[in-house]
Every structure is written in structure tokens, then in C-alpha cells.
Amino acid sequence: MISDTPEITRITPAMETTQELLESHPLDRFLRGDRMPHIWCPGCGAGNVMAAYINAIKNLEIELNRHVVVSGIGCTGRIAGYINLDSYHTTHGRAIPFATGMKVANPDLIVTVISGDGDLFAIGGNHFLHAARRNVNLLVICVNNYIYGMTGGQLAPTTPLDNITTTSPFGNYEHPFNLPYLAMASGAAYVARWTTIHLRRLTKSIEKATMKPGFSFIEVLSPCPTGYGKLNKKGDALDVARFFQEKSVIKHGSNPFDAGVREGKEIILGEFINRDDRPSFLEYQRRMEERVVGKNANK
Amino acid sequence: MTTQTLSGEFFMAGNAAAAEGAIAAGCRFFGGYPITPSTELAERMSRRLPQIGGVFIQMEDEIASMAAILGASWAGKKSMTATSGPGISLMMENIGLGVITETPCVIVNVQRGGPSTGLPTLVGQQDVMQARWGSHGDYEIIALAPGSVQECFDVVIKAFNFAEQYRTPVIVLMDECTSHMWEKVVIPPPEEIERINRKTPDGPPPEGEDFYPYRCTDGTMIPPMPKAGDGYRMHITGLTHDEKGYPKINAATQDKLVRRLCDKIRKNADDIVITEDYMLDDAEIVIVAFGTVSRSAKSAVRIARKKGLKVGLLKLVTIWPFAEKKIKELAERVKLFVVAEINYGQIVNEVERCVAGKAEVRLSSKLGGELHHPEEILSAIPEVVV
Numbered sequence: 040m041i042s043d044t045p046e047i048t049r050i051t052p053a054m055e056t057t058q059e060l061l062e063s064h065p066l067d068r069f070l071r072g073d074r075m076p077h078i079w080c081p082g083c084g085a086g087n088v089m090a091a092y093i094n095a096i097k098n099l100e101i102e103l104n105r106h107v108v109v110s111g112i113g114c115t116g117r118i119a120g121y122i123n124l125d126s127y128h129t130t131h132g133r134a135i136p137f138a139t140g141m142k143v144a145n146p147d148l149i150v151t152v153i154s155g156d157g158d159l160f161a162i163g164g165n166h167f168l169h170a171a172r173r174n175v176n177l178l179v180i181c182v183n184n185y186i187y188g189m190t191g192g193q194l195a196p197t198t199p200l201d202n203i204t205t206t207s208p209f210g211n212y213e214h215p216f217n218l219p220y221l222a223m224a225s226g227a228a229y230v231a232r233w234t235t236i237h238l239r240r241l242t243k244s245i246e247k248a249t250m251k252p253g254f255s256f257i258e259v260l261s262p263c264p265t266g267y268g269k270l271n272k273k274g275d276a277l278d279v280a281r282f283f284q285e286k287s288v289i290k291h292g293s294n295p296f297d298a299g300v301r302e303g304k305e306i307i308l309g310e311f312i313n314r315d316d317r318p319s320f321l322e323y324q325r326r327m328e329e330r331v332v333g334k335n336a337n338k
Numbered sequence: 339m340t341t342q343t344l345s346g347e348f349f350m351a352g353n354a355a356a357a358e359g360a361i362a363a364g365c366r367f368f369g370g371y372p373i374t375p376s377t378e379l380a381e382r383m384s385r386r387l388p389q390i391g392g393v394f395i396q397m398e399d400e401i402a403s404m405a406a407i408l409g410a411s412w413a414g415k416k417s418m419t420a421t422s423g424p425g426i427s428l429m430m431e432n433i434g435l436g437v438i439t440e441t442p443c444v445i446v447n448v449q450r451g452g453p454s455t456g457l458p459t460l461v462g463q464q465d466v467m468q469a470r471w472g473s474h475g476d477y478e479i480i481a482l483a484p485g486s487v488q489e490c491f492d493v494v495i496k497a498f499n500f501a502e503q504y505r506t507p508v509i510v511l512m513d514e515c516t517s518h519m520w521e522k523v524v525i526p527p528p529e530e531i532e533r534i535n536r537k538t539p540d541g542p543p544p545e546g547e548d549f550y551p552y553r554c555t556d557g558t559m560i561p562p563m564p565k566a567g568d569g570y571r572m573h574i575t576g577l578t579h580d581e582k583g584y585p586k587i588n589a590a591t592q593d594k595l596v597r598r599l600c601d602k603i604r605k606n607a608d609d610i611v612i613t614e615d616y617m618l619d620d621a622e623i624v625i626v627a628f629g630t631v632s633r634s635a636k637s638a639v640r641i642a643r644k645k646g647l648k649v650g651l652l653k654l655v656t657i658w659p660f661a662e663k664k665i666k667e668l669a670e671r672v673k674l675f676v677v678a679e680i681n682y683g684q685i686v687n688e689v690e691r692c693v694a695g696k697a698e699v700r701l702s703s704k705l706g707g708e709l710h711h712p713e714e715i716l717s718a719i720p721e722v723v724v
Contacts, residue, residue, distance in 0.1 A: 071573070073548075073584075074584065103571075104567055104568065104569040104571075105567055107566050107567070109409070119573070119575075120573050120575065120584070120585065123571055124571055125566045125567065125570065125571060125572055126572075126573045126574070127409075127412065127566075127573075127574050127575075128573070128574070128575035128576060128577065128585075129405065129408075129435060129576060130405070130431055130432055130434075130435050130576055133401060133402070133405040133432060133435075135402075136369075136397060136398075136401070136402035136403075136405035136406045136409070137405040137406065137408055137409040138409060139395070139397075139402075139405075139406055139409065140367070140369055140395070140405065140406030140407060140408065140409030140410040140413070140417070141409035141410060141412060141413045141566060142409075142413075143367075143393050143395055143406075143410070144366075144367050144393055144409065144410035144413035144414070144415040144417070145413035145414060145415070145565075145566070145567060147567060148413065148566055148567050165398055165399065165402075166398065166402055166405075168398075169397075169398040169402070324393075327388060328388050331388045331389055332388075332389075
């Protein structure tokens with residue numbers, strides 16, 4: 040989602056000395072230590088996704104001050120507050136339009152939205168569609184735990200059919216979204232899905248998506264043992280990890296239409312979409328500006 | 339031409355004048371959604387901003403528009419949106435985010451008749467209390483109301499200056515009449531326009547030292563505002579936060595924050611409250627009006643004076659914070675206030691509160707769709723009726 044124009048300077052940090060490695064974790068500088076402990080429950084996947092994001096930022100070696108994280112409300116929405124970058128914790132569902140305003144107002148910024156499935160696809164669903172349609176230069180990472188975690192386990196637009204939540208006590212009778220399919224149909228330039236046990240692949244995917252001009256979307260399936268897991272007898276985080284391992288099939292380039300999450304069925308992961316045929320918002324905007332300035336210059 | 343703002347004499351509508359006022363004030367980002375009767379403002383911005391290095395983006399709704407201008411403001415741009423009726427209702431939650439994160443921005447509400455879809459093409463002044471209290475929680479807001487096309491230009495500049503100075507969203511309460519009325523507008527040369535820019539911090543602290551985005555050390559209650567990308571590594575949240583910007587969910591932090599958010603406006607009311615007097619010196623009866631209605635009220639004063647009645651006009655340019663001091667002073671010496679507004683009684687309650695029984699207060703109400711005739715305002719004065 041890097042814009043098509045600003046220059047990217049890579050900065051390779053000096054190797055940590057043995058002393059430094061002994062005293063601190065190599066990722067410490069990416070986190071706000073004074074915000075720890077975090078609020079997440081044992082077994083929550085949000086921390087894994089945060090780790091993948093900061094590893095990606097580290098590997099990209101782009102000046103850290105250019106990175107901005109924007110999130111909405113919810114458990115995942117708290118990620119912004121723990122990362123030691125410029126970070127914005129906005130209103131429920133509105134991270135994408137906030138990030139859009141920020142990115143378009145200053146294309147030098149590299150803006151990543153990290154939020155949950157309820158935030159991005161229920162209350163914020165319309166913004167997702169339009170950001171993807173515009174192909175605006177953002178990366179959106181969705182931590183999908185199939186449920187509203189912060190409010191205690193209510194039905195989400197991603198909850199699989201028949202699953203139990205506190206607002207679907209007799210089983211969910213609403214069809215869930217197939218997020219990669221939605222992203223593709225809306226016009227995203229890059230669409231991938233991973234789980235919290237595919238952290239190396241997820242990290243690489245975040246790096247790739249960050250450098251992609253246009254709108255990128257990564258869905259990360261993530262355990263919520265406290266909310267979703269307990270109600271649906273999914274066991275603890277380790278059981279969910281085992282489940283992800285058994286059920287996941289990586290099919291790069293497969294049709295997202297077939298990637299819907301169904302109870303008991305295989306989970307299709309991978310890079311679904313990686314297209315370059317749709318110029319980004321900033322690219323089209325630049326072309327328009329050239330026309331305007333050129334026209335006025337002729338007068 | 340491409341990098342310059344306009345100056346000279348123009349014949350234009352209020353919506354256009356408001357757009358030019360924004361550009362003259364330094365606005366370089368507009369995020370909006372079309373809605374009658376504000377649409378021409380967005381249309382003009384879409385044409386003008388690309389000519390002067392600004393950014394226009396038509397968002398998918400008013401919620402997104404409000405979010406986008408907050409994001410743009412943190413990216414360092416002076417930003418604005420414009421809307422009406424249903425749109426301003428949708429913006430309310432993110433106006434609250436702007437208040438608590440202390441984000442300068444300007445929201446133009448071209449008022450039409452409501453509630454709901456109401457009267458899309460006709461005038462109203464029914465959003466006055468909404469401008470004050472529309473978002474949840476305790477807060478103070480600045481709202482200004484222009485009464486002519488020239489004032490649309492001037493007041494929008496004022497709105498940007500207040501937004502930048504006090505780090506707050508500022509609402510411009512236009513109305514359908516001023517937005518579509520065409521009048522002469524004088525746009526001064528750029529160097530004659532007062533432009534206030536937000537205070538910014540001196541630079542990120544050295545590695546290892548903490549930065550406090552909400553710490554104010556100069557006694558103004560308004561902390562300097564860093565922008566994203568400058569290396570401050572700040573956290574900004576809509577949760578109740580401490581000086582470091584970190585969420586702190588407790589009564590003590592809430593008390594300190596909300597008190598400062600309110601007091602930075604309340605204690606500067608003398609600077610923010612703008613009113614205009616017309617024949618008030620010897621007045622025994624005061625008409626209180628704002629926006630387009632102030633023009634009918636001025637005619638009413640002239641008619642009453644011809645009849646030998648000592649009537650004057652207090653025109654409110656600043657609606658919020660309310661012109662409390664001014665009304666209290668007048669209440670000591672006048673016998674009647676007539677509040678003329680295109681609603682079923684909103685500002686009249688504020689006037690009554692300030693008058694506190696020291697004079698009579700009457701409402702001259704229109705419910706939307708048309709302006710007061712001067713005679714209608716006068717009919718609230720007993721001597722005129724007799």
C-alpha cells in the first residue's frame with residue numbers, strides 16, 4: 040500500500056551487541072513497554088498478529104517514523120496502543136476512513152489499519168468496500184476471531200453458521216462473510232489469508248502488502264478461547280492451533296469464492312489476489328492533478 | 339494561478355464564499371458527501387483544491403467524511419467537511435473523537451428544516467442545540483453563524499483560526515438562505531488575511547525519553563500538536579487518556595481531562611464570543627437573532643424605530659460558547675428580549691437562563707421553510723400589537 044510516488048529509503052539498523060541481546064529483546068524498541076501488561080486473555084491471537092506486524096516492519100527497514108498504525112475499537116483495536124509508532128485508536132468501525140484521510144493528506148506516511156472482524160466488517164463494513172474500490176494506498180489487517188471479544192462473545196458478521204455466541208444462544212442462523220471474496224469483489228490489489236500459526240508466512244505477506252501500491256487486505260484467523268472457544272467447545276489456544284494445522288490448506292492464487300469458512304471444512308489460506316492492473320487511488324489522483332496544473336499552465 | 343488564492347470583488351453564493359474562506363484560511367483537505375443544501379460547497383472544493391495543491395476526497399458517507407478530516411488534520415493539513423441535516427447527525431460521534439483528541443477541523447452545517455429528511459431545500463435553524471450537545475459526553479464546542487455571503491467567507495476563516503488556536507472542531511452553522519443567496523464578496527489579498535496555525539512541539543525528545551502529547555506547560559490548557567510522521571511516536575486515543583496519550587480508565591484522569599477540554603473553551607469565552615450590536619445603546623427592547631434571521635431582525639428594528647419604539651438588535655455571530663456576559667449585561671437595563679429563530683425555541687432557553695427573570699423573554703418562532711418577515715418579529719412586541 041506504499042504510494043506509487045514517495046521514495047523509500049531503507050535503513051539497516053546496526054546489529055545488536057551480545058550485551059544488548061542479553062538485556063533486551065530485539066523487538067523491544069517496537070513496543071511500548073510502559074503499556075505492558077496488555078489486556079489480552081491467555082491464548083488470544085492478537086499478540087501473534089502484532090508480533091508478525093512488527094517483525095515485518097523490522098524486516099522492511101523503512102524509516103520507522105513513516106509508519107502509522109490506525110485501529111478501531113475492540114480487542115484487536117488495542118494493538119495500536121502497544122506498538123511504538125505513531126498510532127491512532129479511533130472510533131468503532133472508522134479506522135479505515137480516518138486512515139484514508141491521513142494517507143491521502145500525506146502520502147509519505149505508510150498507514151496500516153489493524154482491527155477486528157466486527158469493527159471492520161459489521162459497523163465499518165461500508166468503509167472497507169469503498170477503500171478497496173478506491174484502491175486507496177492502505178494495508179488493512181483483520182484479526183478474525185469469529186466473535187465480538189471485548190463485549191464478551193456476541194455474534195459477529197464472521198461467526199460461522201450454527202455457532203454459539205451470547206446473542207445466538209441456540210446457534211447462529213446468519214450467513215457469515217467470506218472476507219477474501221468480499222475484498223476481491225470490492226477491488227483490492229492484494230488479498231491474503233493466514234492463521235495465527237502461520238506467522239512466518241503472515242510476516243512475509245505483511246511485508247509484501249506494505250510495498251504493494253493500492254489497497255491490500257490480509258485476514259488472519261485467530262483463536263479467542265475466552266469468547267468463541269469456550270462457547271463452541273474449541274478448547275484452548277493449543278487445541279485451536281492444532282485445528283488450524285489439521286484443517287489449513289495453502290492454495291495460492293485460488294478463487295476466493297471457494298474460501299468461505301465452514302464449520303468442520305478445510306480452511307483455505309494463501310495469497311488469493313496480487314494484481315497490478317488497477318492503478319491506485321494516489322496514482323489516479325496524481326494523473327488528475329497533472330491534468331489540472333497542466334491545463335492552468337497553458338492559460 | 340495554480341498556487342494562489344483569490345482576491346478582489348466577486349459575486350457568489352454563500353456556499354462558494356464559505357469554500358473560498360476555507361481556502362484563504364489555509365484549508366488544504368476536504369472530505370465530504372453530497373447533501374442539499376451544502377453540495378455546492380463540496381463541488382467548489384473539488385474544483386479549487388487540486389488547483390492549489392490541496393486534496394479533495396468524496397467519502398462514502400458523512401461518518402467517513404468526519405473521520406477523514408480528523409485523519410488529515412493529524413497528517414498536518416487544515417481540513418474541513420460540509421453537510422446538512424441528516425449528515426450532521428451522522429458526524430456527531432466523530433466530532434466527539436475530534437473533541438477528545440483535540441483535533442482542529444471545521445464542520446460546516448448548512449442548516450435545513452428537520453427532523454429527519456425534513457425540508458432538504460428550505461431553511462432551518464434547528465440544529466443549534468445539536469451543535470452544542472450532539473455528541474455524547476461533557477464537552478464544549480465552538481459554533482459560529484454567518485448571516486450574509488460576505489460573512490460566510492469571513493466566519494469560515496474565523497472558524498479555522500479558532501480550531502487551530504483552541505485545538506477543537508469548530509462548527510459553522512450556515513443556513514439554506516445564506517448558502518444559496520448570491521451577494522458581493524470582497525476577498526482581501528492573502529497577506530491581509532489573519533491566519534492562525536496550531537502550536538507545534540519543538541521536536542521529538544531524545545531517544546529513551548518519553549513524549550507527552552497532551553502536556554501543556556504554557557498555562558493555556560492547549561498542548562502543542564505534533565503531526566504524524568514527525569518522529570514523536572505518539573499514541574492518540576478516543577479513550578480517556580493521560581498526558582502521555584495513554585488510556586487511563588479512572589475517575590481522576592477523566593476529571594482532569596474533561597475539565598481541561600471544557601475550560602480551554604469556557605475560560606476563553608471572551609475571546610471567542612463575537613456579537614454585533616445594532617441600535618442597542620438606548621434600547622428597551624432587544625431582538626436576539628443569528629444567521630439569516632438577523633437581517634429580518636435588522637429591518638424589524640428600523641420599522642420599530644420609525645414607530646418611536648426603542649428597539650435594538652443583538653446579533654450572535656458566535657453561538658457557542660453562548661454570549662452569556664452580553665445578555666446578562668443587557669438584562670440589567672432592558673425590559674424585553676425577543677428571540678427570533680427558525681425553530682420552536684432553542685436559543686430562547688439560553689437567553690432565559692442568562693436573563694434570569696430580570697426582563698421578559700419572548701420567542702418569535704418559525705418552524706423551518708422560510709425566514710421571518712420583519713413584521714412577524716415585531717408582532718412579539720406588545721406595544722406593536724397594540
